[in-house]
Amino acid sequence: MLLKLKGGTVYDPANNIDGVVRDLYVQDGRIVAAPPPAQHIDTEYELTGKVVMAGAIDLHTHIGGGKMNIARAMLPEDHRAAPIERTSLTRSCSGHAAPSTLATGYRYAELGYTACFEPALLPANARHAHMEMGDIPNIDSGGYAMLGNDDFLLRLLAEGAEQKVINDYVAWTLDATQCIGIKVVNPGGISAFKFNARKLDLDEQSPHYRVTPRRVLGALSLALHQLGVPHPLHVHGCNLGVPGNVDTTLSTISGSEGLPLHLTHIQFHSYGTEGARKFSSGAAQIAEAINRNKNISADVGQIMFGQTVTASGDTMAQYRNRKLADPKKWMVMDIECDAGCGVVPFRYRDQNFVNALQWSIGLEIFLGVVDPWRIFLTTDHPNGAPFSTYPHLIRLLMDKTFRNEQWAGLHPEAQAASHLASMNREYTLYEIAIMTRAGPARTLGLSDRGHLGGGAAADITVYREDKDREKMFSAPDYVFKDGELVARNGKIVKVIRGATHTVKPAYDRSIEKRLQRYFERFHSLRMQNFAIDEQELYECGSSGLLVHECRKAV
C-alpha cells in the first residue's frame, strides 16, 4: 500500500523544513523516499494549500489511571453535560474535564494527536493505568513512573546507598511498570503528608527519613542521566500553587548542577508574593532562568477559564486546596507507601484575580521562553484545562490581537499585575510544530516520531490553512496513524489500538533479591505480582511495545 500526500506545505522542524511545499510518500506505515515514477500509487491525497505536520505528541496529560477514574466516578455531572453518541464506527462515551478513555482517544485523534503520555503513573497503580491506556483508541501512549515518595527510595537515600543501587532501582521500576520516564511529584512531600507534615520546602528534611527534596531530585536526575534514559527527570516541584514558589523553582533550577531536568506545569510554580494581594507573576524570572540554563526544559500547564477537575499525585497540595473545590467535593488518598493522589474539582474564573493572573502567567512564560525546543504546549490536562482547549491556546499564542482582546476582559487588577499585553511575540507554525511534535519526540527519545523524514512512522496531521488558528487546529482535514487514515475533517473514520512507548535501560538484576525480601516483609503484594511483563501489556490492551534507545552517559 503506497500513499502519496501531494503538494502540502510541510512544517517538519526535526528536519529543518519550514513551510516547504513537497510530496510525502507512505508505505507500510512508514514515510518513504519518492518511489520511481513508474511505481503504482494506491491512494493519492491532494494537499495543495494545506499544512502538513507530524502527528502531535502530548508529553504531559492525565489520560488514564486511578486518579482520573476517581475523578470520573466522582463527577457524573461532567459526563451528563458532555455525552458522545455511538456511531457505526465508534462507541458511545462521555466527558469534558474527565473524559472517558474512549472519548479521550477519539478526541485526541480528531485534534491530530497521535501519542500521549500519562505523567503520573504510580508504580502500585501501573497495571490499572496501562489497562486504561489500552482502552484509549487511536493514539500511542506511555507513562512516567512516579518515584521520590516511595518508601524504598527514601530509605535508600536515608541509609546513604550508593548511586549505583539507586540507578538499579530506577531502572527496575521502569522495567516493572513498562514506563518511558520517571516523574517526581513534590519530592518527599507526599510521603511527609502521611507523617502529618503539611509542607516540605526544598531544603527541609522530611519526617522519618531526614532526606531533603533537593537530595531526592539530585539522586533521581543523576540516575536517569547515568542510565541514559532520554527524557530527563520530570519534576513537579515543591510548593505547587503557593505564592512565593517562584523562589523554590529558581532554586531547583540553580541546584540542578547542569543535569537535565524537565519542570512540568511550570505555570503553577511561578508565583511571587508582590502586590496588595500578595500574589504576583514570577513568569519573567522563570522564563529568564530557562533561557539561561540550557539543561532545563518545561511544559506550561496553561489554565483556561471554565469547569475542570484537578487530579494530582500531590496529596499535600490537593489537601491544602480542598476548600477551593467547586463543586464542593474532593478526595485525597495515601497509596501503598508509594505515593498518593488527590482529586479536587475546580472552576477557573476570569473575574477572579488569582485565576486571571494564573492565565496571564502561563502565557507570559510561553512568550518569554525563547527556545521552543525547551517549552511544551500543555494544560496539564485536566488540571489547568481539558486538552480539548488546545486549539484555543494555539490561537492565543499565534494571534496577538486575539490574545489582547481576551486579556482585556480579565479581572482589572490582574491586568494591572501583568505585562502580557506588552508582549508582541506571535508563535509561528514552525514553532508550534516544534513545541507539539519535534520537541516532545526529541526529549522523550522517540527517534521515529515527531518528524516526517524517511523511515519515520507515518503519524501525520494535515490542516486546512485558516487565519483563525483555533478553527484551523480544531478539525484537521486528515490524521494518519502509522499510515492509516484515522480521522477526516475532525471525525473518526477508523478505530485502531495504540502501542506503548517504553525504555529498557540495562541494570543489575540482583536488586530484585533485595526488592523481593522487602515486598514480602512489608508490602501488600509480592514482587512477582507487582511487575508487569510484555505479554501482560498486550492483555492490558496495548497493540505492542515500542522500546526506545537508552544511551549511557560516558
Place this chain on the structure above:
Amino acid sequence: MIQSEETIHTSVPCPFCGLACDDLEVRVADGRAKVVANGCPRSVALFEQEALAQPSIEGRPVSVAEAIARAAEILRAASQPLIGGLAADVNGVRGALALADRIGAVVDHVNSRAMLRNLLALQDSGWIATTFAEVRNRADFVLVVGAIEQRFPRFFERLLPRESMFVAGNREVVYLGEGHARPPVTLPSGTVWQSIACGYESLAEIFAALRSLLGNRALQAVQVGGTSIVDWQSLLERMKQASYGVVVWAAAEFDFPHAELLVQAMSALVTELNETTRFAVLPLAGNDADLTASQVITWQSGYPVCVNFAGGTPDYDPHRFSVEAMLGNAEADALLWIASFDPDRLPPQTSVPTIVLGRPGMRFASPPAVYIPVATPGLHHAGHFFRSDNVVALHLRKLVDSALQSTAETLTQIATRL
C-alpha cells in the same frame, strides 16, 4: 491436554474476595486445584470447586454453539435488555460493555446496591482514603465499623500483622457493631482490642455524636447507641492521639435505607480528624469483582455503575438503572447475567428470558432460557482483578486447563451472531 503431573503454583493471587491475597500456594494435579497454603474458607471453596459444565436451553442440554445462537436470538429480539451480575475479569467486563453499547442495554452489577453506598458519598462530598500497604505499615488505630470477616476472611492477618515499618508499639483495634464480643482469632497477638456493641441502626447517630464532640459542640444526650458519652469521648481522644488512624467498613453489611449517609458521616469524621492528625477511610469491597466492573464501566463510559446505553449515549441513574428496578418496573425484556467467580451468585427470579454466563455448578430454582458455563478467571485463564482499595489490580493466572471459554470470548461470539 491432560495434566498428569503435579504442579505447585506459588504466590498465587486469589480473586474470590476483595482482599486479593497473593500468597496462596495451589497444587494442581489431574486438572484439579487444591489450596495447600494460605487459603481461607472462601478461597478453598472456590479454587477447589468442581462441577459439570453443560450448556443448556430451558434446562435441556445443548452444545455451546446452540446456546450462543439462542442467546443472540433473545438479545436481538429484546427492546430493553439488561446486563447484570457482571462478576467478571477486566476483559469480561470490556466484552459486556461493547455488547451493551451495541444492543442498548442497562449495565448493573450484582453488588451495586452496596457499591452505591460508597459511590453516592464520594459523589456528594468525597473522602480521605488509604490502601492496604499504608494500613499495614502505618495504622496504629483501626476502627472497624460493622462485620467484615465473613466477607474478607484474612483481613486482620493480612492488613494488621505484628511487623510494620512505622507503627511504634501495639496497634489498637476498636470494633463497633453487632457480635465480636471477643477479638477475632486472626488478630495478631499484642493488638489492643475493644468491642463496642451497638446495632447498625445506631451507627449514624454515633458518628453524628462523635463529630459533635470533635467540634466541641455540646450534646444533651448522656448516652448514644447504648454507650455513654463519656466512653465516646474517650474513644475520640484515642483517635485524636493516633498517628495514623483508619476507619474500615464493608458497605455490603449496611443493608438498610440511605446507608450512604452513614458512609458520609464516617468519612466526614475522618476528614475532620485530619485537621490535627492523619486519618483515612478504607471501604472494603471488591468481592464478585464489583470494583473491577466499576473501574472498567467508569473508564469506558464515564459512570461507575447502573448505566443505560439505550439512548445512544451512556446515561447514569443509580436508582432507575438497576436490574432490580428495571425488572420491578417491568421495563426490561431480557436479562444477560454474568457470574464467572461464584456459582452462588444466581440471577433474580424473573419472567423475562434470562441468559446466564456462569460458573459451572449453578443451581437454579428454575432453569434459565440459556445457561452457558464459563471459565473462572484466575483458575482457568489469566485476567485482571481490582483489589478492595481500588488502586492495586492483580494479574490473575491460569492454573488449570479447561475446555470452558472465558466470559469475554463467549460475549464476543454472542455479539458476532447478533
